[in-house]
Amino acid sequence: MSETSPRLRAELEGIPTYKPGKPATADGAAYKLSSNENPYPPLPGVMESVTAAACSFNRYPDLGCSALVEELAERFGVPPSHVATGTGSVGVAQQLVQATAGAGDEVIYAWRSFEAYPIITQIGGATSVRVPLTTGDVHDLEAMANVVTDRTQLIFVCNPNNPTGTVVRRAELERFLDRVPRNVLVVLDEAYREFIRDPEVPDGVELYRDRPNVCVLRTFSKAYGLAGLRVGFAIAHEPVAAALRKTAVPFGVSHLAQEAAIASLRAEDELLGRVGSLVCERKRVVDALRAQGWTVPETQANFVWLRLGERTAAFADACEQAGVVIRPFPGEGVRVTVGETEANDIFLKAAEAFRRGI
Numbered sequence: 001m002s003e004t005s006p007r008l009r010a011e012l013e014g015i016p017t018y019k020p021g022k023p024a025t026a027d028g029a030a031y032k033l034s035s036n037e038n039p040y041p042p043l044p045g046v047m048e049s050v051t052a053a054a055c056s057f058n059r060y061p062d063l064g065c066s067a068l069v070e071e072l073a074e075r076f077g078v079p080p081s082h083v084a085t086g087t088g089s090v091g092v093a094q095q096l097v098q099a100t101a102g103a104g105d106e107v108i109y110a111w112r113s114f115e116a117y118p119i120i121t122q123i124g125g126a127t128s129v130r131v132p133l134t135t136g137d138v139h140d141l142e143a144m145a146n147v148v149t150d151r152t153q154l155i156f157v158c159n160p161n162n163p164t165g166t167v168v169r170r171a172e173l174e175r176f177l178d179r180v181p182r183n184v185l186v187v188l189d190e191a192y193r194e195f196i197r198d199p200e201v202p203d204g205v206e207l208y209r210d211r212p213n214v215c216v217l218r219t220f221s222k223a224y225g226l227a228g229l230r231v232g233f234a235i236a237h238e239p240v241a242a243a244l245r246k247t248a249v250p251f252g253v254s255h256l257a258q259e260a261a262i263a264s265l266r267a268e269d270e271l272l273g274r275v276g277s278l279v280c281e282r283k284r285v286v287d288a289l290r291a292q293g294w295t296v297p298e299t300q301a302n303f304v305w306l307r308l309g310e311r312t313a314a315f316a317d318a319c320e321q322a323g324v325v326i327r328p329f330p331g332e333g334v335r336v337t338v339g340e341t342e343a344n345d346i347f348l349k350a351a352e353a354f355r356r357g358i
């Protein structure tokens with residue numbers, strides 16, 4: 001570093017940059033299946049709330065998101081003081097790291113998992129402890145419990161896991177939580193909760209109730225279709241929720257986002273109906289891929305994972321040529337969002353052609 005440039009924190013060196021999914025317009029591909037977004041356009045009622053809210057964006061938003069917090073507390077049957085909002089659940093995840101871990105501390109998570117975990121851990125100055133997924137691409141909770149030390153401050157459990165879509169079920173998760181010391185925060189990242197159909201996958205909100213070291217992360221970005229508005233939230237006992245209020249960027253959640261989130265909660269039946277359609281599409285995509293001969297891990301999210309190893313880049317290129325942008329993880333595999341029927345059809349055709357070597 002030059003003597004004349006400002007001194008920056010050494011921890012930032014070598015930080016991996018967050019790679020957003022490529023947009024659909026890249027090289028003329030028509031559909032974006034690279035960011036696990038909701039393909040449906042905003043509901044008219046939600047649009048109306050946002051449009052009305054836009055009339056006052058000369059004003060700061062409500063700092064505490066109080067109306068939204070009240071609605072969420074009611075919806076989940078928790079005290080409002082246990083709800084903390086943020087700029088997407090990734091914003092809340094970063095606040096959780098800031099609130100718990102610094103230099104010399106350890107943050108445990110499975111790998112591969114959500115790519116923000118290493119970034120926010122390193123920004124916080126803490127050390128990542130990555131525990132490989134099992135051969136079935138599932139969290140190895142036993143191995144994760146085995147690496148807890150006195151330095152462990154935070155553990156992320158991504159359920160379903162991004163990018164594999166795999167889940168951990170009630171008995172194994174409870175066994176894990178029973179093993180983790182009470183002074184270590186366990187974050188159940190449930191960004192894709194609404195897409196789960198496996199009854200054995202527990203709702204984190206139920207697990208949090210009598211476990212003060214469990215925090216549940218949820219988002220409006222996926223099932224509720226508000227990815228561009230940036231609003232997510234945590235449900236946690238008060239010392240943790242209060243710490244999240246301290247680490248929040250003041251006025252981070254816009255008035256538009258707050259109003260859209262409230263309108264979405266009120267339109268939940270309709271939005272969850274759309275989720276139901278995507279779950280049907282998911283089954284269609286998984287069944288078709290398996291019929292083509294691919295190995296597809298059981299997914300409970302709005303995406304599928306193909307472990308392609310060295311063929312990853314070539315597969316992603318082939319999909320893009322065919323008209324769909326997917327998310328490659330070089331040398332490992334691809335994650336493909338379940339999107340519009342037309343997009344899924346194009347993807348399935350491209351996957352079949354690739355498999356046959358055409």
Ligand SMILES: Cc1ncc(COP(=O)(O)O)c(C=O)c1O
Pocket residue numbers: 035036087088089090091114158161162189191218219220221227230231232
């Ligand atoms: C597991 C997981 N957690 C959190 C997020 C963050 O979503 P947002 O910040 O839009 O709420 C994502 C987004 O892809 C995710 O996959």
